[in-house]
Amino acid sequence: MRSLPLLPFVSGLCRLCRPVRRASLPGWPGLASLAPVLVVMVMLAMPGAVNAAPKADLWPDWQVYDPQSTIMVDHAEWQGVLDRFVDQPEAGVTTFDYQRALSERANGIYAVAHYIDQMVDISVSRLNRAEQMAYWINLYNALTVKVVLDHYPVASIRDIDISPGLFASGPWGKKLVRIEGRTLSLDDIEHRILRPIWQDARIHYAVNCASIGCPALARDAYDAKRIESQLDQAARGFINHARAIHSDGDGGFVISSLYDWYRDDFGAGDAQFVAHLLTFAGPELTAQLDHIGGFDVSDDEYDWALNAPQS
Template structure:
């Protein structure tokens, strides 16, 4: 009976959807920066890689040609190796933000390519822990000699340092339900523009917000990270109105609650 109970628990946990996200817990080691620094990081290799392999769809979803990218992995490997050697603590804040966003996105693509073909990034079960799902907890790269995971970059660096909900429109988890991987690298000069454009595009796409037959269904991102979007349904609705096109904003103004959340974990693969 005990063995049966353990087996049932194992199967249950492995079948559970990802409905919770890590808290934003600051890793103080990465707060060091130099406001007067003028050094910049070269992201042209990542920019060129994106332009070669991203495929915008008629449905508003941008997908990556992972099969083609596998044969073009050397530039991505070299780019990540260069980022690993960057003394990021000596950069100014704007350069750091672009650095961490690009590192997260490039490392996610690199991880998928290392295990491709897969149907979903959640199938890449390399995180530590018996019941782990996905690659997010695995230490994948070192920066300034410090091993880092994707969770470290997003939840211990980007979210707690910048405290900007638009970060969620910048980092990409290789899924259809995620905000698009943008077709250009982030830089200190363009990050504000790209995050704003990403927010507008996602909120005004059915993946982000769907209002039909009187029901408001929004992305699970707004549930998992509710605290980042103002806390509670009222805060989320205010955030959505801020980035919605006029017609959608007017419809959201009449809403006092959210009916449901949804998310598509299928890989953002152009060949699917």
């Protein structure tokens, strides 16, 4: 759910340069002074890196499922956490009270950790497809909350730089859990399992990145029996909020960067993208989309501030 931000990218280069600068010979420019040049060189060598998002890259092992399975995964503990700490200040927006979840440890951070431990012990390959989808979405969201709680207070999830790699930012690449003998990161769950197996754009509205600009963290745990209606609800909630799309006042639209990062998931062209929006748009947005001569995007935005209650 994120692009590679430029600031940590530059910062990574500068951190690399500091030891060399101290060891520089008299008369030689410190390597740190060449950081801007190095940034340009690396960016030219990796076109699109700054705004890149992970591709949907299927790990075939996770395709295994049992269509006849009647096993039902119990997400009650996660639901208890959501009931206690998630609030909805306005339509399409939710917040998570990380501070209170840390102070009420038994019902907060300990409950999240215990739920994750329960999920890790489940044989996912024995589930049917609907149970698997609900399982992965709920686990992703619980892991995201746990990561933030483990590092709180932070202003943004991007400040949690635990991913491996010199230019990595945020927690998404960090291996967090071991399931059926394989270690997985948040990126693995979203881009190696959820997106490629289901190929459903609504997944982007279900997985939460603990940020204001992100689609809302659902107040109800995803449930295999009603997951289709839950995914529709998540899509409607986000699409009809201004952070997803709004008029720029000059005949164009400002869209969420989510649609830029994962453009192909929402349709190959403008017509398909608008059709996706209209599927879930309410009367106000529908009227705006129906009364334009062409779909003109003037800018994209994303607020990475933590989705905690505002003081």
